[in-house]
Amino acid sequence: MSTKKDFFQARAEKFQAEAVNLKSTAAITGWARVLSFVIVAVLVVYLINDRELMGAILTLLAYVPVFGFLVKKHNQQKHERDIQLQLTRLNQEEILRLERKLKELPDSSAYLDMDHSYAPDLDIFGRHALFQLINRNELQGSKDLLAKWLSQPANAEEIKARQEAVKELAPQTDWNQLLSAHSAEIKEKKKESLSISQHLDIIKRDTQVMDKGYWTTAKILLPLFALGIIIAISAFELDYRWIFLPVAINTLFLRAIFSPLLELTKEMPQLNRLLSSYEYALTAIEKQDFQSTLLLNLQSRISNGTQASASIAQLKVSLDFLTNRGNLIYGVLNSLFALDLLVLGRIKNWYTRHHQEVGQWLEVVEETSVLADMASFTFAEASYIFPQVKDIEGFEASEMKHPLLPADVAVANDFGLKGKGQLALITGSNMSGKSTFLRTLGVNLVLAQMGAPIAAQSLSFTPLHIFTSMRTQDNLEESVSSFYAEIRRIKQLLDQLSGEQTVLYLLDEILKGTNTKDRHAGAIALINQLTQSNCLGLISTHDVELAELSNDHMTNYSFNSQLENDEINFDYRLTDGPCKSFNASALMRQMGIIQE
Template structure:
């Protein structure tokens, strides 16, 4: 059992025990709350019947205070229990991830699948049984977007990657904090639409509710109205019509701009739960101490000095939370009365507009920072779960990929390790071998480990060094009936994009699987040879798998800038077996006829 697996087991056991303890406490407090209510009613009624009115009133006040306290304690304990249950679930998922049951996870990144992307479709970065499904610990929309971006977009330079590597390694040691971040952010239920709506509403300016004179007037009017009501109905200084008139004036004042106020306040109210969760999540980040510059730079987005004072994003979000809590359902009768008497919509709009003026431009940056921490935490999971994996070395020199004992990150214990060495003197690995021997898997192994390397995460290898290269693949090309494109023409278009990128001066790493398989053998051989020679003369390196053994002659013609490798099979007890080990040289075996026999097809013996 891995050390990380033992740690997850211990933590799950601890939180399971804690949930039981907290749940029993919640039940006891719930019973106590009911008992306070019941005894309060009995004693209040009893003393009132016996004409001990002051005693009855005293008991009412005491029992009311005790009941409110019990309700708050109960709610707090219930929140703590729910939080602990989330931690249990997180550790359960972590154990599933280690033993290979991560394919059960619901979040697969299906919406990020793109068959036209340079490599993500071919390398299983998103979708069913994908890298994203395996490592994702993000709950927020922007967290998933950040993880998607780092797995599918070029990062830039080696310094950027090295900064991210430092952040990932530091977070990998902060297991408790990472799990608390994941548990806290799991309460956030946002999506592209809600994030856009939030961004829109906090960045919109409404100068009417920022006007100092309007603010003063609309704060004074309710005070005057209430005074008139008391003087009319309680003290009878004026005719009752004066009080009614004051209320009518306030109702009329609520009509102008009511639709816009309703829309704005209703949106803030509907986001109340997310605002509360973001406040707790941001507070968790602000309180944590980090060592590496990358993490501190991210944290500084939440803690900024402004006018000589430290502006804490958590505190500002807390203010927004209080504003959202002051807004109730507009259809609520109590709210309608509150609104008429105090012009409550205006008071909420004044408070929100003030907050929006001070913080509106920064709110999106704050929630994006949360997303970036989630993304880094997802990458840190890899480092914590697989201590034997290595952090790759990113080289400034071009066209290098050297790996020792490299294996596929998603295949668990079934993965087989192989070495790979590509450089300017040996730019293309031409891989031959029989069907099912492991050619395509090896290409994907190199590609997906390179994606991890550029993201700042560890890779599955004993050692791994690479230069910055744009990844291009041509592997899963199929007919596109919607666009009326055949698989062969689809290959041509993909290869065209590789050649164009190379002509632009990009450093390219390419993976070509069964190149030009959609055409006849003569054209396939000729076309593949022309393409390999062209790529070999560009700023490219990569791997090509093929069944066309005649292509292996390129090695001698290219002065070994193209090198032949192969996978082989062997037979045991009259059954075909594969060791999935990469060997130097061209393949000498074939197994297509044997596999046809295994499928029940009558194939005559040689």
């Protein structure tokens, strides 16, 4: 871990230094922009006072590209500084992940469905969860897709295709991190962020005013009329006050579209950030020389006739004009040449041409971003391996550890289970590692079935439908006891056994909420039913008498503890056969509950 930690620390320090330099450069450009504007403003006022209206207008028009260049340069420098800051943050967060300080990363509890077949028990979402270990991207669609992949196992072909893509991207740290850094620009602290599709709906609504035919004529005639007046003033010595006629006419026309424009411009800052992020991602995908089948297929979906990044850039340019409507230079030119009509017309035309393609472009960016996140995860966890998908009706793993535990803390175990009806009964003392082992197996299989690498030396597996029952709790609001919650959970498992896909169940301390006699009888009945069904799985229990069952499909394993000098020691190693040591009395003695 130290090597990777040093690698990410060095990158964080480099990007932080670059951000400081860019901040200074952007400040110089900003002052140059202000100074040039003041000089030109003084010159224009002087020319107008000297009745040199044409000279003032020509000066203003000549300054527009200069001012535009300075604004663009200043924004670009601030943008590059922000990217360097995001890269700094990303590398600092990689260190947190290596140290498994996942609670310091954004919470993913919003994705948690308490009725899901395994997510609540395996820490897939929450404050210290698998989602936080993998996710680096801020695009909502990418996060939603990652949550879907973590919640819905892929088939064998999808798993192999994702593995191939992730292996290709894993060494490309700069490419992956830049994708994540640009996605972070979309954050909106003051209000809920809208998706691209929601923004497009707003564009469709607020550009409908341009559907009327007379606006097409107006956006041509109004600028020509103003230009004619300017020429007449300059060439034929027409009184300069005639310039206020086109200004008055344009103002009246523009008032008709003022409300839609006002609504549209409210969303511009957020939409521009979102478009910038997608534009960068699309450009990066278009230019990359991919080799894996999945990445090539994704790339082809944004390059089939229309270059997606160029189209997004066209929309951004038009929207940038609206963003700068409050600018003095834009205001003067708008009053003379009705620029709002031209800009709205361009946005309307863009929507007509491309709105049906946008959904596919976004899907490509979002899926590629998830694969890039999985690749970053793969690069960071150098000891992880990609499992093999085989037709073995189960799995076989060696040196398997829990991915959410620090590498120097997690204990590795070998384990395999093959064949329908096979059941591993795990007995053990308190705190010996039974529950953690079940989660170790479950979390690694979730990773494997989404196409990611796992914390093991090897794993061969068949895609399985995972079902867990570990953290069942009572519910006072629904008047549900913990025992009833558990048997209701088990009923969900039994209902799923009739499906086509083989179920892997992980049941922890079954029927713990009832008396010993009923728990034992119920456990025997459940074991007999499971070993005759389309499933295989593990059951942990304190009920060591269950290990004496005569069942050809059941194999006994255990976790044991050693009591030395009133100290309880655990090795957290899975052992063949039933548990031979229990520590409940010793624990109660340590706590002073049992008096010698």
